[in-house]
Amino acid sequence: MENATLADEVLSRIVRAERGSVDDLHEQLHEEGTDVSRRHLTRVLDDVLGGPAPTDLHTLTDHEGRPANRLLIDPLSDHAQRSKQRLLIGQLLTLYGAEVLVVNDRRGTRWWARVYEEKDTVDKAAPSPKNVAGALERIRGLFDADIIVIPHGTLRLHSDDSHSIEGVTVADFLYPPLPYAPRAHEEAVSGGEHSHLDVLEAESIRIIREAIAVAQNPAMLFSLGKDSMVMWTLAQKAFWPEPPPFPLALIDSRWEFQEVYQVLDYISNQPGTRFLVHTNPEAVERNVNPFDFGSAAHTDITRTQGLRQFLNEHRPDFIFGGGRRDEERSRAKERVFSLRSETHGWDPKAQRPELWNAYNTTLSKGQSMRVFPLSNWTELDVWRYIQREHIPVVPLYFSKTRPFVERDGALIAIDDERFQLEDGERVYFEPIRFRTLGCYPLTGGDRSGASSVADIISELEHTRVSERSSRVIDSDPGASMEQKKKEGYF
Known part of the structure; x- marks a missing residue:
């Protein structure tokens, strides 16, 4: 069979097959009377699939051409060998207008599975998403051992949907995270469950409104953690349909998780959201980091001094925070309206009584107030509220x-x-x-x-x-x- 004809036949079989391998393809051609060596068939495969299989892990990139984290490549190889898993490289290729998931090992041996589209039963006009997870699951069935798949190229765009397949690990942690998109909450909660959340919600909204009623220059410290997201949701409810009348403030140490920065971009683009991000210039100039400076010095320079710089620059009088009393002993001492000195210090012996939830919001010159609307919440309350309100x-x-x-x-x-x-x-x-x-x-x-x-x-x-x-x-x-x-x- 001529090479061009053989290439067309190979392409056709790859696209029509649920899944396949070089050995399967070689056997099929042999049974039908096509005499071709496995080596020659591999060369034909290289031609129809756009070139030799990528085998050097240090040359792999994501959809934007960013290389894999060099710190993790050798440890991942050692882990695969230690745990007796097959380490594979995966790509999404378009062949004859069809999407095919192609994987290979570090010797260049290839396997593949057709990627079908998932039909949207609600919106018929919506673009059909690619069922990459289904293709990965079929490829997993070709092996006796569990597999680790390193996405290469555009496969990285679909890897977040493929983490629940038994026996398959998608090594997308080698690359920077994708832009944040809220995940769908599938759990339904009936309105009668955990009615105490309504009491906590009402109390928190009252605290926020009471602070804003007397504040001249309020702000909300926002770490982008779960408590911050709940507090921001409560603030939005407190002033709906208007946006909350204060900015969100992030004290950036430059050592946040990458996924935190992705959520920052997402929140910053929401209507009615104003963000103030401050980084201590000294931390940048001296390249302050937890490894060379230690955790105490790093936290003092990037967090404590950074926060004090922000407060001195913007002079907010009422500053909301997401602290809860169940988190840690010193936070259990904190009042809901916690007085701070002119130098932003906290004196636990000089806090005001809050009997019957009556709050003294009076400030002397130079003083400020930290306000904790979630003081009486627990970690479990926070997550139940996230579930009920579908908070990202x-x-x-x-x-x-x-x-x-x-x-x-x-x-x-x-x-x-x-x-x-x-x-x-x-x-x-x-x-x-x-x-x-x-x-x-x-x-x-x-x-x-x-x-x-x-x-x-x-x-x-x-x-x-x-x-x-x-x-x-x-x-x-x-x-x-x-x-x-x-x-x-x-």
Whole structure:
């Protein structure tokens, strides 16, 4: 058979097949009387699929041409070998107008599966999404072992939908995250469940309105964590249909998780949202980081001093925060309306009584007030409210296979290439999630299978461990949270 004719036949069989491999294709052609060697068939495959299979992990890129995280390539290879999983490279190719998922190992051997479109039963005119997960599931069936698939090129755009396939790990953690899009909440909650949330909601809205009634220059500190998202939702309800009459403020350490910055972009583009982002110039000039400066100095320079700079520059008088009394001992001492001195310090012995929820909002010259609308909420209340109100949150709260190291009992994620691995340190690739968010080298995760809001609620109903137990800064010797607050930390 001529090469051109053979190429057409190969293309046709790939597109028509549910799934396939070089061996399957070679056997089919042989049974039909086409005498072609496996080596020649592989060369024909290279031609019809646009070139040789990519086998060098260091040359792989995402859909924008960004390379894979070099810190993780060798550890991922070691992990695949240690766990006896097949390490594959995956691409989405268009052949004869059809989408095909093609994977190969590091020797260049290829397998493939047709990618079908999912029909939208509600909106017939809507573009049909590609069922990449279905193709991955069929490819998984070709192997006796579990597989790890590194997306290459445009496959990265579809990898977020492929994390629930048994026996398949999609190594999208090698690349920067995709732009944030709120996930759909499938869990339905009846209106009669957890009616105490209505009481908490009403109390928080009253606190927000009471502060705004006397504030001259209010602001809301916004970390983009779950508590911030709930507090912002409450503020939107408090002033609906008008937007909340204050800006959101982020004290950026430059070491937030990458996915936090994606959510920042998403929130910033919402109507009626004003964002003020401040970074301590000294931290930029000195390249302050948790590895070279240590957690205490890093937090003081980037967070505490950065916050004080922001407050001195913008002079807000009432500043909302998402702190809750159940989080940590010093926060349990905090009043709902917590007075701060002219230097932004907190004196726990000089706080005002709040009997019968009557708040003294009077300020002397130079003083300011921190306001905590979620003071009486618990972590479980927050998640039940997120479920009820369908509030978007950073995906880091949900379990997913992520690369991390274990240091002093904390599971520290390797979020970008700035991470400093210690000599001989092992990198793990396991499902973890985060209950609280901060600078990523100082925030430990938890091994967990909770991949939905309902899963998280179920998990919290049976845990007795504080969400801040994995925050490295809370364990700094001689630097308690109470001392940080006295110095101006929020």
